[in-house]
Amino acid sequence: MKALHNLVEKKVKPHFEKGGRLEKFYRSFEAFETFLFVSGNVTKRGSHIRDAIDMKRTMFHVIIALIPVLLFGMWNVGSQHYQAIGLEVDFFDKFVFGLIKVVPLIIVSYASGLAVEFIFASIRDHEVNEGFLVTGMLIPLIIPVTTPLWMVAVATVFAVIIGKEVFGGTGMNILNPALLARAFLFFAYPAHLSGDDVWIYTNLQEGQQLIDGFSGATPLAVLATGNMQSLPSAMEMFIGTIPGSVGETSTVAILLGALILVATGVGSLRIMLSVLAGGVFMGLLFNLFAVNEFMTIPPYHHLIMGGFAFGAVYMATDPVSASQTGTGKYIYGFLIGVITLLIRVVNPAYPEGMMLAILFMNVFAPLIDHYVVGANIKRRLGRLKNLQVKMDSE
Amino acid sequence: MATVIKIKRGLDIPLFGDAEKILQTPPRVDEYAMKPPDFHGLFPKMMVEEGARVKAGTPLFFDKHNEDVVFTSPVSGTFTQLVRGAKRRILEVRIEPDGKNEHVDFGAGSPASFTRAQIVEKLLKSGLWPAIRQRPYSVIANQNDIPRALFISGFKTAPLAPDMDFVVNGQENEFQKGLDVLGRLTDGDVHLGIHATDTTSKAFIQAKGARVHRFKGPHPAGNIGIQIHHVSPLNKGETVWVVDVQDVIAIGRLFDKGIYSAQKIVALTGPEVLNPRYYKTLRGARITSFTQNNIKEEKDVTPRFISGDVLSGEKIGPGGFVGFYDDQVTVIPEGDKPELLGWLIPKTDKFSVSRTFFSFLMPWKKYRLNTNIRSGERPFVITGVYERVLPMDILPMQLIKSIMINDIDMMEKLGIYEVAPEDFALCEFVCPSKIEMQTIVREGLDAMQKEFA
Numbered sequence: 001m002k003a004l005h006n007l008v009e010k011k012v013k014p015h016f017e018k019g020g021r022l023e024k025f026y027r028s029f030e031a032f033e034t035f036l037f038v039s040g041n042v043t044k045r046g047s048h049i050r051d052a053i054d055m056k057r058t059m060f061h062v063i064i065a066l067i068p069v070l071l072f073g074m075w076n077v078g079s080q081h082y083q084a085i086g087l088e089v090d091f092f093d094k095f096v097f098g099l100i101k102v103v104p105l106i107i108v109s110y111a112s113g114l115a116v117e118f119i120f121a122s123i124r125d126h127e128v129n130e131g132f133l134v135t136g137m138l139i140p141l142i143i144p145v146t147t148p149l150w151m152v153a154v155a156t157v158f159a160v161i162i163g164k165e166v167f168g169g170t171g172m173n174i175l176n177p178a179l180l181a182r183a184f185l186f187f188a189y190p191a192h193l194s195g196d197d198v199w200i201y202t203n204l205q206e207g208q209q210l211i212d213g214f215s216g217a218t219p220l221a222v223l224a225t226g227n228m229q230s231l232p233s234a235m236e237m238f239i240g241t242i243p244g245s246v247g248e249t250s251t252v253a254i255l256l257g258a259l260i261l262v263a264t265g266v267g268s269l270r271i272m273l274s275v276l277a278g279g280v281f282m283g284l285l286f287n288l289f290a291v292n293e294f295m296t297i298p299p300y301h302h303l304i305m306g307g308f309a310f311g312a313v314y315m316a317t318d319p320v321s322a323s324q325t326g327t328g329k330y331i332y333g334f335l336i337g338v339i340t341l342l343i344r345v346v347n348p349a350y351p352e353g354m355m356l357a358i359l360f361m362n363v364f365a366p367l368i369d370h371y372v373v374g375a376n377i378k379r380r381l382g383r384l385k386n387l388q389v390k391m392d393s394e
Numbered sequence: 395m396a397t398v399i400k401i402k403r404g405l406d407i408p409l410f411g412d413a414e415k416i417l418q419t420p421p422r423v424d425e426y427a428m429k430p431p432d433f434h435g436l437f438p439k440m441m442v443e444e445g446a447r448v449k450a451g452t453p454l455f456f457d458k459h460n461e462d463v464v465f466t467s468p469v470s471g472t473f474t475q476l477v478r479g480a481k482r483r484i485l486e487v488r489i490e491p492d493g494k495n496e497h498v499d500f501g502a503g504s505p506a507s508f509t510r511a512q513i514v515e516k517l518l519k520s521g522l523w524p525a526i527r528q529r530p531y532s533v534i535a536n537q538n539d540i541p542r543a544l545f546i547s548g549f550k551t552a553p554l555a556p557d558m559d560f561v562v563n564g565q566e567n568e569f570q571k572g573l574d575v576l577g578r579l580t581d582g583d584v585h586l587g588i589h590a591t592d593t594t595s596k597a598f599i600q601a602k603g604a605r606v607h608r609f610k611g612p613h614p615a616g617n618i619g620i621q622i623h624h625v626s627p628l629n630k631g632e633t634v635w636v637v638d639v640q641d642v643i644a645i646g647r648l649f650d651k652g653i654y655s656a657q658k659i660v661a662l663t664g665p666e667v668l669n670p671r672y673y674k675t676l677r678g679a680r681i682t683s684f685t686q687n688n689i690k691e692e693k694d695v696t697p698r699f700i701s702g703d704v705l706s707g708e709k710i711g712p713g714g715f716v717g718f719y720d721d722q723v724t725v726i727p728e729g730d731k732p733e734l735l736g737w738l739i740p741k742t743d744k745f746s747v748s749r750t751f752f753s754f755l756m757p758w759k760k761y762r763l764n765t766n767i768r769s770g771e772r773p774f775v776i777t778g779v780y781e782r783v784l785p786m787d788i789l790p791m792q793l794i795k796s797i798m799i800n801d802i803d804m805m806e807k808l809g810i811y812e813v814a815p816e817d818f819a820l821c822e823f824v825c826p827s828k829i830e831m832q833t834i835v836r837e838g839l840d841a842m843q844k845e846f847a
Contacts, residue, residue, distance in 0.1 A: 004734065005732055034770065036735065037734055037736065038732060038735075038737055038766065038768055038769070039732055039770075040730040040731050041766070041770075042730050043765045043766075043767050045830075046706070046815075046819070046831075046833055047705045047822040048698065048724075048726065049407070049409075049704050049764070049765060049823065050767055050768055051745070051746050051823055051825070051826070052745060052746040052753075052768060053747075053748045053824075054737055054769035054826055055775065055826060055827065056738070057737045057738070057750050058748075058750070058776060058826055060738065127770040127771075129773075130772075170773060171772065171774050263749060264748065265747075265748045265750070266748070268778060270778075319777045322777070324777040326781060373789060373792055373808070376787065376788075376789055377808065380787075380807070380808075380809055381807075383627060383629060387629060
C-alpha cells in the first residue's frame, strides 16, 4: 500500500499540482486520489475525532442497495425480449442479453454526467462531489431499455447542468437530478419514453418475429385502457416479470434494496412509509367512489405496478430534494403517494404518475419545510410571550 | 425533585482510556500558563512585565473591553515568558513557580456578610470572575448584569469526562460555600443538574440553596446548555450564568480562606495514555508533569494532546498547558496516515452512528479513534442525522444554514441564544459532510454579539 501511495504522490501528483502540465485537471486527479486513498488530513479544531462515515461510503451503500434491482432488471430485459419473440432460452442467456443492453446505458450515463461534474469542479475549484455516483446509476434504471444512447447522454448532461450545477452543485439542487433526466426525455422525446412499444427490446434479427397477440404494454397502460383481462397477476407484478423501465418492475428486488437502505440508515424509512401510506390512502379513497374500473383495483396493486415502489424507495428518499425536516418528511412522502395515484387514475394523459408526483413535491418540499421551521419559531416566540404575560400579571 | 428529565437523543462515543479513580499529585510542575485565547473575545492588556515576581492571585492582564475583569496568576513565582502568535497576539503568559506558595490576601468572610456588590468586586479582584460565563454567547459574564438564573452541571457526559462525584470528594464544604456565594449573584434560582442514578455525592444531592434537577441519558445530557434548555429555556433578552463545579469550589475557597486557590483536579484520559487517572494540580499546569513517561509509544503513531474532551477541547502541543476551563486532558492518536480505499473497506476499528460500519453490531466495543477527518468538506446532503444527537427543540441544520448566510434575524428566530459551540459538537462529529459546525456556531454567536453590542 505504501509503495502505491508513494507512486501516486511522487510520480503522478506533481503533474497535476500548480505549475504541472496537467494543472487544470487537478480536481479530477484529486477525485481519483481520494477514491483510492482516504487522505491523511486531520482535524484542526473542534471535534478532534469524526464519525467514520463520509459521502463516498453513504453513496456506496445506495449503490449496493441498487444492485438487486439492477440484476433483476438485466434478467427481465432478456426475459421480456425472448418472451416477445417466443423463444425459450435459459436463465443465463436472458441475463446476458439484458447485460449487453443495460451496461451501455450505465456507461453513457456515468461518462456524460461525470464529465460535467469534473468540469464544474475544476471551474469552481471544489472537490468533486459524490452525489452523481448514485444519480448515474439511477438514470439507466428508470428509463426503457430501448432508449437511444445519445438521448441518455443528452438527458444526463441536461439534468446535471440544469438540475444541479446551476443551483450550486450537489446539495443545492431543488429537483432530483435522475428524475429530471427522465422528465426531460419524457417531454422531449415522448415517442421513446411512453407508449406500448418501448419497454421491451424488440429489434428483430433475421428469422425472428414477434409472437401473435404480442403487447408490450405496461400494467398501468393496460389499466388506462380499461382492459382488465390482460392485466398480469399480482404475483407477476410483485416479482417483476412485467414490461417497464429497467429497474422498476420487481417489487421484491426493490424491497431488498429498501431493506439495505433502512438497515444501514442511509435511506429514510419515514419517507418510504409515508409514500406507501399516501398511496394506500388514495387507493382506498378511489375504492370508495369507484366510478370506473380503474378505481376498483385493490390499493396494493398500485404499490406493485409501475414505478411506485422504486420511486418510494430510491427517488423520494433523495435527502437533498426531499423535505429536510422530520415532520416535513411525513407530509412530503404522503403527498407523493396521493398525487401519484391521482395522476395514474384521474389524469388521462399520463398512465404513470410517480415521476411527476416526486418532481412536484420536490418543488414543494421547501414550502413544507418553511412551515415546519415556522412552527419551531412560533414555539420559541410563544415561550417568550407566555413569560411576558406571566411577568405582567405578577 | 423526584422527576427525572430524560434526555433521549444524543450519543456516547465509546473510547478507550477512562480515568481510573486514583488521585495523584504530580511531581514538580516546571511551568504554568494563563492563555488569553481560552477566553473567547478577550482583548488582553498586560499588567506586569517579563521577569516580574508574582503571587498566586497577582493580576497578569485585563480585558481591554472590560477593564474590571482581571486575570490572575495561579501560582507564586516569576513571569518568565510572554508567548505571542501571529499579529503579536498573546498566546501564553508563562509563570515559573518558586515553590513558596505565596498568596495575595483577598480577605475571608462568610458570603452573608458581604453585599452583592462586594461579592462581585471580590470575584473580579481575585481573578475568579472569568470562571463565571454567560449564555447567550458563551463568554465571560458581564459584571453589570443581573442574571435570570445560574446553572451548574454536577455531572459530565462528554467522552472520557471526569467523574464529578470523585472530583468533589473531600471538597464538599467549599462547594456548598461556593453555592452560597453564587446564590447572592442572581435574583432567580441556582440550578444544579445531577445525574439521576450516577450522582451519589451528598454535595450535589443535598446541595442547599440550589434547585436540583435530575437528568438521565446520553451525552450531551451533562452539557449545561442542554440542561438550561430543559429546565427553563433561554429567551431573547435574557441572560443566565453558568459555572463549572471546580470553579464553584474555588469560589467557595476564596470566601473561606481569602485566597485565590487555582487548585484543580484534572483527569488524564484517552487511548494513548498508559495510566489514565486523576491529578491534583493547579490551573494552567504544564501537562508534561503528568504525561511524561505516561504516553504509549508506538512506531508511526504521533499522539495528539487535547486540553478538554475530544469533542470540544483545544489542541495543545506535548508541552502545552491545561486550559483555564478544562478539567481533562485527552490524548488520542493522530490519523495522519492515508488509507488505501479507506472509505470502502469496512474495518472493525472504525466507529459510526450510521449503520454502514460494523460498529453498530458491537455496541459493547470501545475504540481508539484517531484524528483523521476522512473526507473533504461537502455541502449539506444527508438530513435527519443532526437532530438525533441534539436533544433540544432546535433545528440544527436550519440554524447552521442561517449562520452560513449571516441571516441575523433567522438565527435569532431559530434559537441561537440557547446554544454554545459545544452543544453542536456531536452534530459536528456525526456530520457526513464534515462541516465544522462548532466553528460556525461560534461565528454566529460573534455576529449576534456584534449586532447588539
